[in-house]
Amino acid sequence: MSTYDSRVYLDNAATTRLDERVLEAMLPHMTQTWGNPNSLYSTGREAYTALESVREQVATAIGAAHPNEVIFTSGGTESDNAALLGIVPRKAPHGGHVIVSAFEHHAVLEPAHALEKRGYAVTLLAPREDGHIHPDDLSAAMRDDTALVSIMHGNNEIGTLQPITELARVAHDRGALFHTDAAQTLGKVPFDVDDLGIDAASFSAHKIYGPKGVGVLYLKRGTPFDPLIKGGGQEFKKRSGTQNVAGAAGFATALELMLADLETEGPRLAALRDQVIEGVISRLENTVATTTAEPRMPNIASLLIKGVEGEAMLLQLDAQGIAVSTGSACSSGSLEPSHVLLSIGCPPEIAHGSLRISLGRFTTQADIDRFLEAFPPIVERLRSMSPVYEKMYGSPAR
């Protein structure tokens, strides 16, 4: 970390630093194999060969049966939009029903709302209080006309992992297709589209030390789909636009590096994550982990710091060079606390004090130590300034 600066970056669920090795893999495609992969002459063919080679690499890594099930996009948001807006109208052209979980990323919720405006019925499936979507609950929400179910793999705020295999089976049993947003989990926990039995999945490169502006939509062969981006018919007519070969190569290398370290990184990050949770709870009263229910991602610690507003904590940590995230209303400008926390039954006054610490490849023990040293005095100071802390929580701020 010190080669860059002395700041402590604990917001790896928001984005990650590009790995130098990924950059190395991308550069030749900008200056050497720079041609248009759709051109017939040699400069184009070289780019085509490079693109198809990284596509195959990604297909193998995610367990896709065919390389052409891997469609390169501009990122996770586009992949989510394409999945919902591309599959549903084609699968159910005369209307129907869609189920998405209530704690999806906005990249899924907003296209679902758009489908609702077009006349589709949309169910927001609530997670249980431990932060998991239960297959029985999905089963109860299914209808005969359910066209698509979209449930995220790892939740970006609280880190819980959903039982995708079981959920996909429930959807398929009733004739619906299944999509999952796996932007947070790809490369961090095992992910194999064949094992999971899904029809579509969304991925993002910048969550795994790859470049921003690159993603993948996995679309199982035969899945009904209308392209969101129309034009020259690139990406097997599923996503037009001259391909970003360097970006695709960056995605492939980023994923390869993640998978090479998967076995060791998971336990390392889980241990650091638990240090964060236990360290905060033992140092500060009236703090609690949002959920510790397994299965969950190894790199996300979600904490509720009662009696403090999240943005205030975030800014004070930033003043000491520590970057974290919060689900408080005030941090986003949206004025509503996080829909994820509200969906698991967290009261708004507590959701305002949520803190997400997300770890990554470049997170060190020293980073965690620095956070745990800096954080408690910040909370104590803010609580001591509060007119209601003592009234609400019964004791003066320590």
Next chain:
Amino acid sequence: MLYSDKVMDHFNNPRNVGVIADADGVGEVGNPVCGDMMKISIKIEDDRVEDIKFQTLGCGAAIATSSIVTEMARGMTLEQAVSITKKQVADELDGLPPAKMHCSILATDGLKAAVDDYLLKNGRDPISGGLAHDDPNFDPHAVEPDEACDVEE
């Protein structure tokens, strides 16, 4: 969303934090459910704000607007204190992000409530003309960001 240097200064080094033990007037506004809550206590002498302290639960802007309003009000007559507008508070902080304009209403309301509390305790009529927070139709979160910037009170 960026805060001005002055907002950050008042957030990091808030002025007049605390409670006046023998306060003449106390104003408490806001709601923890909305994420912000403010309490102002004042000491009055010859109908002027002699001393003023605040406590705030809230974001950077909520704390900074609370801090600046205590500085602005100190030494003012009661009439002057209750006429401080949310725009004056924001201007004094070199501006607030549009989504944060409602925080300055918290500060002006807290001050108005404290002044009225003092007057009522002394058998006099309140002069603030009512708090935005007491209006059943008041929803700070409904204020359109663009509108909030330009609203004159």
